[in-house]
Amino acid sequence: PAWVGLAAAYNALPWWTDYPFEEGGERSKRAADRALELDPDNPEALYTLATTTFEYYRRWDEAERLFARAMQIDPDYTPGLTWYGQFLADQARLEEGLSWVRKATAADPASVHALNAEGNILMSLGRWSEAVQVYERCLAIDPEFTTALSSSALALTRLEAWNEAEAMGRRWFVTENVDGATALAAELIAGARHPEERERLIRAVDQLTPVPMRRWIAAEWLLLIGERQGAMDQIDRMIQDDGGLLSPILTIVGVDDLVGEPRFEAALDQLGMGRFTANLERGN
Secondary structure, three states, rough: OOHHHHHHHHHHHHHHOOOHHHHHHHHHHHHHHHHHOOOOOOOOHHHHHHHHHHHHHOOHHHHHHHHHHHHHHOOOOHHHHHHHHHHHHHHOHHHHHHHHHHHHHHHHHOOOOHHHHHHHHHHHHHOHHHHHHHHHHHHHHOOOOOHHHHHHHHHHHHHHHHHHHHHHHHHHHHHHOOOOHHHHHHHHHHHHHHHHHHHHHHHHHHHHHHOOOOHOOOOEEEEEHHOOOHHHHHHHHHHHHHOOOOOOHHHHOHHHHHOOOOHHHHHHHOOOHHHHHHHHHHOO
């Protein structure tokens, strides 16, 4: 169990802190491998290793086999169901991913990570109102869950609920201890609301990246106002910053607008993910 705990911790650290992605992936894999040396049928170790395998190394087939083994041993492990749903979503198999994440939220309605994953997939599907409702459930459990705050702000903006979106953005920035949170939230939403003032959003994004606005979140806000090249700048920088290890390119909200963009296709080829573009085109 201690090795499993280390594997899960090292897997999570780069997502929630400034811990290096490459080191987190390597340490997570080593710890999970050690857990499986001691207990080859440990389902939590298998789920964790499967997650590290696709998130950090994009070894999709290997991850699929590990997930299958884990589910055969323990089909009810809530974090594992969430991770498998994300695994499918990261291949743009969004409806499939949503069904698995919803199994996790049904099994554990208090899991903020499962709820956040459900909301994120709904966002990728363009189901803004449903996503807001899920984020509300998540934030009722943990009012300072930052990814739910940021995603809810974006979903409310997509719904043109301007006042609510600005209030949510302010909560997000306050929680992240951003200086000038109120002014920055106002700038972000004003730039989204008024096309002639889009530069206000762009300046806010520039000021907020890479912390607390991770590069993929910045790309989502830029795609909202049609700034495709700016979004690609963020994606390219994200790949550069993490050494090309990460996989959530296809769950960036609005990423379907980039299909056919040469820079986007080149980024997917660099990541070995070009084969999944067809899933976006089919609206899966």
